[in-house]
Amino acid sequence: MNTAIIYESKHHGNTKKLVDAIARTHEVTLIDALTDGARDLSGYDLIGFASGVYGGKFGKGVLKYAQNHLPADKPVFLLYTCGSPRGSYTAAIGEIVRKKGSRVIGEYGCPGFDTFGPFKLVGGIAKGHPNAAETDGAAAFFDALPVRKQEPRE
Numbered sequence: 001m002n003t004a005i006i007y008e009s010k011h012h013g014n015t016k017k018l019v020d021a022i023a024r025t026h027e028v029t030l031i032d033a034l035t036d037g038a039r040d041l042s043g044y045d046l047i048g049f050a051s052g053v054y055g056g057k058f059g060k061g062v063l064k065y066a067q068n069h070l071p072a073d074k075p076v077f078l079l080y081t082c083g084s085p086r087g088s089y090t091a092a093i094g095e096i097v098r099k100k101g102s103r104v105i106g107e108y109g110c111p112g113f114d115t116f117g118p119f120k121l122v123g124g125i126a127k128g129h130p131n132a133a134e135t136d137g138a139a140a141f142f143d144a145l146p147v148r149k150q151e152p153r154e
């Protein structure tokens, strides 16, 4: 299954660890929303958007990428890391996906080391995250996506 993951991981590279855990064991195309140029996503069967949470949402680079480049009719999965894992941080990206005529088929989030603002003064929160169990969790989540479950392992 031809998969692309568009990611934004600008704080500590936390989200990139989730993406890399998937890429270690699967053929996926990784696209950095902040530095890689526009790509045609129409040839991908499955698309992931991955981001740290900044101000309660996915990063602007990923949101913009989805807005400008996500084709209609694609299964989409969401990955994120955040300082305080409570509440939903996927409303904005989810709305873009739906408005583009595609659909979210799953999401996975976990804590990520956070030294933003006042947290820097206390040495940060969610230290050591994502940890190995959480990066393994991202890979397991990917394996279990409904569109992938029927496939033989690559």
Ligand SMILES: Cc1cc2nc3c(=O)[nH]c(=O)nc-3n(C[C@H](O)[C@H](O)[C@H](O)COP(=O)(O)O)c2cc1C
Binding pocket: 008, 009, 010, 011, 012, 013, 014, 015, 016, 051, 052, 053, 054, 055, 056, 057, 081, 082, 083, 084, 085, 111, 112, 113, 114, 115, 116
């Ligand atoms: C500018 C900024 C805003 C943030 N806003 C939130 C937030 O609203 N909620 C939250 O739980 N974490 C917030 N965080 C923490 C990040 O989501 C967390 O550290 C995440 O793992 C960063 O991912 P990255 O290293 O892949 O960029 C914020 C961090 C930064 C730098």
